[in-house]
Amino acid sequence: MVKSRRDFIKISALSSAGLFVGNQVVKATSSVAGSEKQDSDYKLPSELKRTPTYCEVCFWKCAGWVHKDEDGQIKKITGNNLDLNSNGRFCPRGTGGVGMYYDEDRLKYPLIRTEERGKQTFRRASWDEAFKYIADKMAKIKEEHGAEATALFTHGSGGKHFTKLMKGFGSANVAAPSYAQCRGPREVAFIATYGQGINSPENTDIRDTRCMVLIGSHIGENMHNGHVQEMSDAIDKNATIITVDPRFSTAASKSKYWLPIKPATDIALLLAWIHVIINEELYDKKYIEQHAYGFDQLKAHVQSMTPEWAYGITTIKPDVIRETVREMAKAAPATIVHPGRHVTWYGDDTQRLRAVAILNALLGSWGRRGGFYMPDKVSVPHAKLPPFPKPEFTWRDAMDGKYQLADLALANGMCDATIPTSGMNRSIKGWIVNGTNLIETLPDRKKTLAAIQNLDLMVVVDTMPMEITGWADVVLPECTYLERYDSIRDSQHREPTIALRMPAAKPKYESRSAWWMAKNLSRYMGLEQYFPFDTLEEELDHELKQMGTSLAEMQQVGVKKWKRAYDDIYFKDGEAVEFFTNTGKIELYSTAFAEAGFDPMPTYTAHPEPPQGYYRLIYGRAPMHTFTRTANNPNLTDLMSENSVWVNPKVAREWDLKNGQEVYLQNQDNVVSSFPIKVRVTERIRWDSVYMVHGFGHANKKLSRAYGRGASDAEMITNVMVDPIMGGTGMRGNFVTFRFTKGEEA
Amino acid sequence: MRYAMAVDSKKCVGCSDCVVACQTENNVPIGYARDWVREINHGIYPELHTELRSERCNHCDNAPCVRSCPTGASHYAEGGIVKVAEEKCIGCSACIISCPYDARYIHPKGYVDKCTFCDHRVKDGEDPACVAVCPTKCLYFGDLDDPNSEMSTLLRVRKYKTLIPEAGTDPQLYILV
Known part of the structure; x- marks a missing residue:
């Protein structure tokens, strides 16, 4: 057996190790840089009966209130009525978010990997020691391989703070698995078609839709709060729901049509729908004429893709294919062919989502009530920072020129760039992993572990001891979202809004916020200039005051709405619209894909099928x-x-x-x-x-x-x-x- | 005053938010629940029907739990809400056995506990926690004695059923179908 650089360590080994170094810990804690700030890191306004937050249990980030009982203990969390993401109703995970705070298995102290009697183990460390350890290792990597040889994997609010640290250090390797393991193909497909991505929360106007098509998207089981709520509104208004899924999902059980498609054949169904809508002239002629590029090419492209052709592939009967697309056309433009969210399925996902984008264009639903609205957001004015050093090398250099159309970094690309291969000059040597359990998030676990074995440093920042934690050199215990301030939430919606997260309780154990960690690490790493504020409270107040509000006001209201800059939530009839594509039009034929050597219009390719007994x-x-x-x-x-x-x-x-x-x-x-x-x-x-x-x-x-x-x-x-x-x-x-x-x- | 609740099974997605909201609102210990979600499936692939619904005490007009209680702990409160007076309850479980809906449990502290329609919220004009939180707005609460209430209107315009009507308990939880 080849000896591994690092073994997986069960955190449970530590309780005994913790006892050994107990005294040292107490002593060291008192000398933590900025420890004078620890207690005044923020004030807990005791006069507030409820404190505002936005949820961190998922990415929807609903804004709500944390309520405490008479003893000052966190009791329950409810939605903020002003919040457009939740409309005052939290989902079960948001309601159950209290469990994150009370979970007794939380990470409690900083930990450092050591070798004792030939066995790798964690020992409890002080923050001071942990920061020093990380700073030293990062400096060594910088000296030997360049600052570019470090990477940040992140999911969630803490990532913003560590991103600043990484960029200040000189690395542009920052990725969230929510892109290449989730919604990335959707963004690229919609940018190629409309010059604009979908982003989060999705700009689907479900509330006012007359017909919604879900392809492998199981709203109701995926608890994307606002969308679940709006689907319910649509059901109330008797909207037609068409669900395409090999499984009779909850959404399928609410649908007028369930199409139990043979998995991996969705593109064939979409192309047949496009064929019918064009050949039966059901598409929005005026909209296509005014806004679209490449209709004739598309028409020629789909001529052979009849419902009869698709039947043999998808197992969906031709009359059902025709009937369902006629339903879509009847309701258009208040029809949504939903782009889904987790769409990384078969490797031709960008093309599948292109077919979705094209079908929506033919229905004239983009920019139309009941289709896709044009979202708006507030821009939060951040303090001006010194320029970041320009990296000479990024994970992209390890990609052999591939994936140029990715508009964000690939977590799997950074993982690949960590495994040295013959064609590569440099590989990544240091990872910071915040709030993402890469072992379970990235596919091909063997490869992830091979990459980890090649690292000189891995820091894991999390609230819980996840699978990834056991592979770390340093573990930093993050406090939960209920115990910290974070950046202002500025996500898009029908109206621009901001939301505040503030602590409802002091951090349990020795856990700390990602901001506090990044701020303190910046001192050890000589990057203080990127963190000009002493506390996040001051930084937030500075930003909020420039926006015409303040931290004090936001503590009272939690959520604040702005008026849209323009009355442009839907396209006006006959209005000229400029799309951010090469042609300035909605590209049914993608000139960008053609230039890059990819199919300008989607085609169906057969994928392998399960062998006998699988x-x-x-x-x-x-x-x-x-x-x-x-x-x-x-x-x-x-x-x-x-x-x-x-x-x-x-x-x-x-x-x-x-x-x-x-x-x-x-x-x-x-x-x-x-x-x-x-x-x-x-x-x-x-x-x-x-x-x-x-x-x-x-x-x-x-x-x-x-x-x-x-x-x-x-x-x-x-x-x-x-x-x-x-x-x-x-x-x-x-x-x-x-x-x-x-x-x-x- | 006749309080009642309705569950729109066309909208319920079975997310169980009602369960966890009740637990945090009413300090229901983890491992216990005053409400729950049921999934009922019918049919053979691909002709299928699935009904999801949130269930709880039916606050029956003719409640077997009240009749079977030897100490008078189980009683009708204002608006027909069936309640348990903790201090009178001896934890004998007669009510638990008599309830056709299995809506009661013995609290670790020794008394029988169950849904109260969140009467502490209702008296302040708020909806019960489960109704207030439901992301699909599939839960309705109101006064059936008021012909203009949303509850009364719903039961006039929508098809509905009650659970185990043959038990003769006159249940006040209505399932909209």
Whole structure:
């Protein structure tokens, strides 16, 4: 066996190590740089009965109120009525966010990896020591490989602060897995078509839609709060919902049409819809004539793509294909072919989303009521900082010129750039990982671990001991969103709004906010100039005052709305619109793709199918959990404590599987799940696929409620179909079979 | 005054927000619940029907729990809300056995606990926590004695059912279908 640079360390090893260094810790803490600021890091306004926050349990970032009981203990969290993301109603995860604060398994102290008697272990460290350790290692990497050889992986609010630190240090390697492992293809496709991405929250005008098409998007199970609410409004108003999904999802159960498509064939269905809408002349002629480029090319392109052609591929009957697209056209332009959010499926995802964007254009729904509105946002004036050093090298240099159309950094690209290969001059040597459990987030775990073995430094900043934590050299305990200030939320919506997050309680244990960590690290790294404020409170007040409000006002209201700069939420009839594409038009034919050597219009390609006895692994969300982040939350675990594998009764009969029976999964590469998963026998899934909710099967024993509960879909995702256009990691080309014992790997 | 609740099964997505909002509002210990979500599936692929609905105490007009309570702890409060007086409850479980909806549990502190329609909120003019939080707005609460209330209107214009009507309890939780 090859000796690894680093072993996975169970945080549980530490409790004893912590005792050894107890005295040292107390002493060291008192000398933390800026420790005089620790207590006055912020004031807790005791006179406030409720304090404003915006949620961090998922990316929707709903604004709400934290309420405390008579003893000053955090009791409950509710929505802020002024907030457009939540309309005053939090989702189960937001309501259960209190569990993040009370979770006794939280990371409590800074930890440093050491070797004791030949065994790697963590020891408890002071903040002072941890910062010094990181600063020294970063300086060494800079000296030997350049500051460019460091990278930040981030998901969530803390990332902004560490981003400033990294850029000041001289690295532009900053990526969120929410791009190349999630919504990236969608953004590239819509930018190519409309010159504008979808962003978050999506600008779908669901509230006023007459017809919504969901393709593999399971609103209601994905708890994108505002969208779930608006879908409910649409149901109230008898809007037609058409759901395309191999699984009878919750959304499918609310739909007039459920199209149980054969997985991996969505592009064929979309092209057939485009064929019908063009050939039956159901498209919005005036809109297309005025706004679109490339209609004739598109028309010629889809002539052979009849519903009969698509039937053989998708298993959806030609009359159903025609009937559904006629429904869309009848409701147009108040029709939404929803672009979805997690869209990295088969590696041709940008092209699939191009087909979605094109179909919406033909329906005339972009910029129209009930289709897609034009969002607006406030721009928060940040303090002017000295210029960042210009990096000479980024992860892109390791990509061989590929994925030029990616408009944001690829987390998988940075991972690749960490593994030295013959063609590469330099590889990345240091990672900071904040709020993302890369082991479960990135596909192809073997590769992620290989990259980690090549690092000189890995810092993990998190609230919980996740799988990634065990691979770190330094672990920094982040306090939860309920215990900290953060940057102003300025996300887009129908009206521009801002929201404030402020602490409802002091950080538990020795946990601290990402801002505090970045600020203090900047002192150790000689980068103080990028953090001109002593506290985040001062920085926020400075920004808010320039916007005509103040920290004091925001503490009272939580959310503030601005008027839109222009009355342009929808296009006006006949109005000239300039789109930020090469032609200034909506590009049905993408000139940018043609220039870059990609298909200017989407085509269907067949993808591999499961071998005999294997089933395509489809994964998704449950409304009470976010990623792998909430599986140990006491309140949310109480609602759902493990996932199950959905199996069609025909398949169950073949394998003699009973409801509730535990099985192991094995994929096409002979990877067997670490833990068994319970079978759910249900008619609600096709016989060629199985389904499971993402985020379970945790392998870190320190997660006392989540350890070994259910199985991890990510562990089964070893085949990655990379999108040649933007580098997204297609994850639905994996096939699993059942095993009754774990046994040895075959 | 006759308080009642309705659940629109056309809108409920089964997210269980009602459950966790109730727990944090009413200090229901983790592991226990005053309300819950049920999923009922019918049909054979691909002709399927799924009903999701949030359930809780039906605050019956003819409540077996009240009749079976030996100490008078279970009682009708204002507006027909069925409540348990903690100090009178001896934890004998007679009510739990008599309830056809399995809506009650024994609190770790020893008394029987259940949904109160959040009467502490209702008296301040607020909706119960589950109704106030529901992202799909599939839960409705109101006074059936008021013919102009949203509840009364809903039951006039929408098709609905009650749960286990054959038990003869005259339940006041209405499932809109």
